[in-house]
Amino acid sequence: MRSTPRAARVCILGAVICAVLCSLPAWTPGAATPWGTLALLTTLYLVCELPGRCPFFGSSVPISAGSFFPLLLAAAFLLPPAAAALVAILGSLAGRVEQPPFAARRVWRAAQLSVTVWAASCAHTVLGGPGALGGGSGDQGVPDFPYALLPACAAALAFSLVLTVLDGCILVTAERQPARHAWRGLLPHSLGPHLVHALAGLMMAVLWRSSYGPLSALFVLLPMYISCWVFAQYHREHAAHRATIRALVQAVDIKDKYTRGHSERVGKASVLIARELGMQESRLEALRFAGILHDVGKLGVPTRVLRKDGPLTPEERRVIELHPEYGHEIVRGIGFLDEARAAILHHHERLDGSGYPYGLSGRQIPEFARVVAVADAFDAMTSTRSYRRGRPVPAAVAELERCAGSQFDPQMVGALARGLARHGWSGAATAVTADEVAVRERMPVPGAREEGAGDVRRPSPAPSPDGRERAADGREAADRGDGTDVSAERPG
Incomplete structure (x- = not known):
């Protein structure tokens, strides 16, 4: 707990005090707490959490308490609020935690879920939920459908709201996220799943109260546990995919530091174009x-070529132009990339057939490659590099439109222009700081490498008579070949 920020400790302490106050009425004499039902639900929740800490299972089981929200919501439907607040405590304290501080995380999770389940049970009780399930404890009455759905949905809403508020609080205090961002998107993303969990919890509660008894409720719990396991496996696989992508991008950024951040922005611009085209979400x-x-193929290009000061020789240009094929070979065995492999190979093809590596033209160029080509060129033009300043967004779009039909697919260029007009563009980040550019522009000998001064680049060139920037050196030309290539100075 000592490593936890003071504000986070105050937040955790406040949640613990709230949890104690919420559960306190269950311990008072005459409270008529159904201890048998409470003990059984608490044990079930504990059993669901323990496999996450068992070395035999490893990380192949759901490890977050969120995997068992249906059981917690069933407890909110079956128990009075004060008793329902006790169900999650043992399981949360015994459950698996992957990151330190372990004790603080367990205590926070136990207090958070205690307060959350209490709020859900209160909402369910206020709207007459216990009566809609068939009466009090021991009553085998028939559930009142569809009215029973109303208190269940209200409980899910209360559950989601309280959980969102508490999640945001810990993000602000422990993770030091800005308050204006901490709660953004939490409720919309969680409300739908919590409603589904509430329906599963309602099924458990109805079976629990039925003539078949608590054992029948396991027929709901077991399929939910299995589905959560499958969902958790999917998320782990997805996380592994993202880690693979991140490692490759970091390797490229380290090798070619002058385009750092370029890849992420090209991905963002590609999605912007795709959404304007109405492309399916699955793609x-x-x-x-x-x-x-x-640009992952840059890993196969010699670093001396990527970072060279001055003009590139024709042989070096040919080496640069091999990077799409290198990239395709690097990702060939990564199955989840699917259509992305073709885009990596063909994103430097031109609509008129004069591109590389295979000189494809028109619709022969894969759709993904035509999208990425526009996104790549747009970001390369709008990003400030050490050897030239970035163009304004309108100027970059105008240049893309000028080259539409010869180099770029006009449909993709139009989609980018519409997307930028609708959403704007905040991705035009610099690969180096503006101060670095200013210093380099004041260098007495542009392009010179001084002893101990590092890699010094040429300043931005003066505009050409036709109003378009011309290549200042081999690095600018390489940049056009790698991304913009929107002038007559196409490489090769």
Whole structure:
């Protein structure tokens, strides 16, 4: 707990005090707490959490308490609020925690869920939920459907609201996130799943109160546990995918530091174009991966070529132009990339057939590659590099429109222009700071490498007579070949 920020400790202490106050009425004499039902539900929740700490199971089981929200909501439906607040405590304290501080996380989770289940049970009770389930404890009455759905949904809403508020509080105090961002998106993303959990919890509660007894409720719990296990496996696989992508991008950024952050922005712009085209959501992630990894082939290009000061020789230009094929070979065995592999290979093809590596033209170029080509060029033009300043967004769009039909697919260019007009663009980040650019522009000998001064680049060139920037050196030309290539100075 000592490593926990003071504000987070205050937040945790406040949650613990609230949990104690919520559960206190269950211990008072004459409270008529159904201890048998409470003990059974608490044991079930504990049993669901313990496999996460068992070495035999490892990380192949759901480890977060959220996996068992249906059971907690069933407790909110079956128990008075004060008793329901006790169900999650043992399981949360005994459950698996992956990151330190372990004790603080367990205590917080136990207090958070205690207060949350109490709030859900209060909402359910206020709307007459216990009566709609068939009466009090021991009553085998028939559930009042569909009225029973109303208190169950209200309980899910209360559950989601309280959980969201507490999650945001800990993000602000422990993770030091800005308050204006901490709660953003939490409720919309959680409300739907919590409503589904509430329906499963309602089924458990109805069976629990039926003539078949508590044992029959396991027929709901077991399928829910299995489905949560499958869902957790999917998320772990997805996390592994993201880690793979992140490692490749970091390797490229380390090797070619002058385009750092470029890959992420190309992925973002690619998705912006795809949404304007009405592309299916199932394809968006693969397209984002394509944008992020489009330059992964730079790992196969000698560093001396990528970082060279001055003009590139024709041989060096040919080496640069091999990076799409290198990239395709690097990702060939990564099955989840799907259509992204074709985009990595073909994102430098041109609509008129004069691109590389295979000189494809028109619709022969895969759709993903045509999207990434526009996104790549747009970000390369709008990003400030050490050797030239970035263009304004309108100027970059105008240049793309000028080259639409010859280099770029006009449909993709139009989609980007519409997306930028609708949403704007906040991704035009610099690969180096503006101060670095200013210092380099004041260098007495542009392009010179001084002893101990590091890699010094040329300043931004003066505009050409036709109003478009011309390549200042081989690095600018390489950048156009790698991304913008929107002028007559196409490489090769």
